[in-house]
Amino acid sequence: MAAEPVTRGRPREFDPEEALSAALQVFWTRGYEGASLAELTEAMGITKPSLYACFGNKEALFHKALDLYERDKLCYMRSALDAPTARGVAERLLRGTLQIQTGGNDPRACLGVISMVACTTQAESIKTDVIARRASSDKALVERLERARAEGDLPAAIEPAAIATYLTAVIQGMGVQASGGATPAQLEQLVETTLAMWPSA
Numbered sequence: 001m002a003a004e005p006v007t008r009g010r011p012r013e014f015d016p017e018e019a020l021s022a023a024l025q026v027f028w029t030r031g032y033e034g035a036s037l038a039e040l041t042e043a044m045g046i047t048k049p050s051l052y053a054c055f056g057n058k059e060a061l062f063h064k065a066l067d068l069y070e071r072d073k074l075c076y077m078r079s080a081l082d083a084p085t086a087r088g089v090a091e092r093l094l095r096g097t098l099q100i101q102t103g104g105n106d107p108r109a110c111l112g113v114i115s116m117v118a119c120t121t122q123a124e125s126i127k128t129d130v131i132a133r134r135a136s137s138d139k140a141l142v143e144r145l146e147r148a149r150a151e152g153d154l155p156a157a158i159e160p161a162a163i164a165t166y167l168t169a170v171i172q173g174m175g176v177q178a179s180g181g182a183t184p185a186q187l188e189q190l191v192e193t194t195l196a197m198w199p200s201a
Helices: 016-034 037-044 048-055 058-072 075-080 086-102 111-118 121-150 160-179 184-196
Strands: none
Touching (some): 016 037, 037 048, 037 058, 058 121, 086 121
């Protein structure tokens, strides 16, 4: 009878997904540079050696936290592009942002915006990553709005890149307003006003 295989090494005493989720909350609240290793390990319930062994250094941990943020918190952005009209795209983006800013106990404002504002030259790779991710999502939105204009869903005089930038500015502004104490009703009003001003073909 064959002997059972021996498991080498000690098993992890924590759930990496739960630990990463805890790290995300710290980064989201404090920004990349504002989050200390002591805060991160305490929130994650692990030691520094465990953090390094599982996630790499603080920078690598932040990149993984950004991946989790985009997967779990920004999934509405991908589905928004599937809306049948340009106004529908805008509404899904705005209402998804509203849900993030008013639902649950998550910190307010966008993690990418917080990190961009807080980063100095010592965190250049973080800034580069955030910019690259934003550029990718901006490109997808512009392409969707270009299609809408070609289909006659947006007026020919409307520049897709310009209205995409405007929409992004409103979305980022909602995060700033929320972190500054704006009420859900005030943010809802901002959504309704933006949709009321949306150009019709």
